[in-house]
Structures are given as C-alpha cells and as structure tokens.
Amino acid sequence: MRISVASGKGGTGKTTLAVNMALALSRERDVDLMDFDVEEPDCSNFLGIGTEKVSDVMIDNPVFNRDICTRCGECGRFCRYNAIAVLKDQVMLFPELCNGCGGCAMVCPVGAISYTSRRIGEVRSGQLGALHFHEGVLVPGEAKAVPVIDELMRYAAQDIVIMDSPPGTSCPMMATVRGSDHCILVTEPTPFGLHDLRLAVAAVREIGVEHGIVINRYGSGDSRIEEYAKEEGIEVLLKIPQDMEIARLYSDGIPFVDERPDIAKELVDLYERLEGGSL
Numbered sequence: 001m002r003i004s005v006a007s008g009k010g011g012t013g014k015t016t017l018a019v020n021m022a023l024a025l026s027r028e029r030d031v032d033l034m035d036f037d038v039e040e041p042d043c044s045n046f047l048g049i050g051t052e053k054v055s056d057v058m059i060d061n062p063v064f065n066r067d068i069c070t071r072c073g074e075c076g077r078f079c080r081y082n083a084i085a086v087l088k089d090q091v092m093l094f095p096e097l098c099n100g101c102g103g104c105a106m107v108c109p110v111g112a113i114s115y116t117s118r119r120i121g122e123v124r125s126g127q128l129g130a131l132h133f134h135e136g137v138l139v140p141g142e143a144k145a146v147p148v149i150d151e152l153m154r155y156a157a158q159d160i161v162i163m164d165s166p167p168g169t170s171c172p173m174m175a176t177v178r179g180s181d182h183c184i185l186v187t188e189p190t191p192f193g194l195h196d197l198r199l200a201v202a203a204v205r206e207i208g209v210e211h212g213i214v215i216n217r218y219g220s221g222d223s224r225i226e227e228y229a230k231e232e233g234i235e236v237l238l239k240i241p242q243d244m245e246i247a248r249l250y251s252d253g254i255p256f257v258d259e260r261p262d263i264a265k266e267l268v269d270l271y272e273r274l275e276g277g278s279l
Contacts, residue, residue, distance in 0.1 A: 008196025189221025
C-alpha cells in the first residue's frame with residue numbers, strides 16, 4: 001500500500017510523521033521511504049545514513065542549427081511554455097522553461113532543430129535495516145521538480161511505501177499524491193493550519209485520492225480543525241500531542257519512535273487500519 005504524507009503548508013510535521021511511520025513499520029516489515037520533496041529533501045537528516053546516486057534525471061532541450069534556420073518563427077509560435085524567442089537575427093532558448101516535448105522540431109519546416117539532454121536532478125538511495133530509503137534531488141536553480149518525482153516513483157518497490165510529499169498544493173505535491181492509495185494530511189491547530197488544510201483537501205479531492213487528517217501539536221491551539229473535519233466528513237486519523245520531549249528529540253534529529261513506543265504503536269495501528277480499509 002502506498003501512503004502519501006502531505007500538508008497544505010510547510011512546518012506542520014509532515015516529514016516527521018513520514019519518517020517515524022516508516023521507521024515504526026520497518027521493525028516488522030520491509031518498507032520504502034520516499035522523499036519526494038526534491039527541492040529540499042531532508043528525511044535523511046533523521047535517519048543517519050548515507051545515500052548513493054542510482055540514476056540521473058535528464059530532460060531534452062532543443063538545439064538550433066543556425067546555418068539552416070530561417071527564423072520563420074514557427075517554433076516560437078508553437079511553444080506554449082514561452083521557452084523559445086525568435087528574433088530577427090537569432091533564436092533564443094530559455095532551457096528552464098522548456099518541457100522537452102519535441103513539438104518545436106516537429107513544426108520546423110527546414111529541419112533545423114535537434115535535441116540534446118540536460119541533467120536536472122538525480123535519485124539517491126540508502127538502506128537502514130528493513131527500511132529502503134530513496135530521495136529525489138533537484139539541481140539548484142532548476143525549476144522542474146515533476147520529472148525528478150516521476151523518476152523517483154519508479155523506485156517504489158516494497159509492499160509498504162511511505163511517501164513524503166512536497167508541501168503546498170502545487171504540481172509537485174499533486175504528482176506525488178496522485179501515485180498513492182491514501183493521503184495523510186498533516187496539519188496543526190492554528191488559523192494558518194486550517195486555511196492551508198482546506199486547500200490541501202480541495203487538491204486531493206480533485207484527483208480522487210482517499211484522505212484523512214493527522215493533527216500535530218495537538219493541544220496547542222483550538223478545536224477548529226476538528227470542527228472542520230466533522231463538517232466535511234473527514235476522519236481525524238491521529239492526534240500527536242504538543243509534547244516537550246517530542247520537540248527535544250526533533251531538535252536533536254532523533255526520530256521520536258526510538259523513545260516513544262506508545263506513539264510508534266499508534267502509527268503502526270494507523271497504517272494497519274488504512275491497509276485493512278477500516279477507515
């Protein structure tokens with residue numbers, strides 16, 4: 001079963017939940033932990049393991065033969081991403097905008113366009129006992145996270161896959177959640193937490209993925225998250241308390257399941273309920 005862990009905003013505890021759930025489950029079964037937050041992957045900070053590159057992520061960009069090119073402008077008119085600008089005496093490419101679709105070469109009337117590959121990221125892997133860890137890493141300055149996410153998705157091989165999604169509701173989050181059987185939406189009991197939870201719920205409903213809510217730092221705010229969940233008919237799957245010990249472990253980079261077996265059991269029970277379809 002593939003479980004994505006997402007949030008409408010950063011800082012809710014999404015990565016903390018994903019890492020701790022994967023570690024708790026890996027005590028009994030093989031688990032894939034996938035870090036899809038390719039712009040800022042940080043799951044490995046809590047695992048204390050090294051990773052090695054297993055593949056590069058490449059994207060095709062056009063190359064213009066200026067000896068043949070007549071600067072007719074067909075390629076620029078075709079490109080919906082505005083990656084090509086045809087001027088009077090030259091053709092300019094903005095590679096960060098290029099989607100590598102190949103359409104510009106198809107419409108070129110004189111065959112002046114070929115393609116070359118450009119590296120935009122990589123997939124890295126490591127292992128900690130029965131926990132198989134994989135992360136995508138986007139090259140700094142690159143803008144296209146989704147091709148790295150798509151490549152990383154190919155490495156999900158175990159029966160249990162825990163997927164740490166990018167925060168927010170943009171394309172990288174949607175590409176990650178779309179590949180899951182159930183999405184856990186992590187929030188916090190604050191006005192900002194509720195506002196961004198509403199956005200995240202709308203996003204997962206749009207793509208038809210089953211979802212529930214985990215309230216992190218429970219007890220530090222008010223009851224508006226629970227009231228919203230009741231109104232929308234969304235299950236509150238778990239409440240992780242506002243706890244100084246958990247905060248201390250987090251600040252030291254220590255997964256809390258190592259010292260809080262009570263919460264570790266709750267995370268395993270949560271997964272088993274999702275797997276058994278009882279939620």
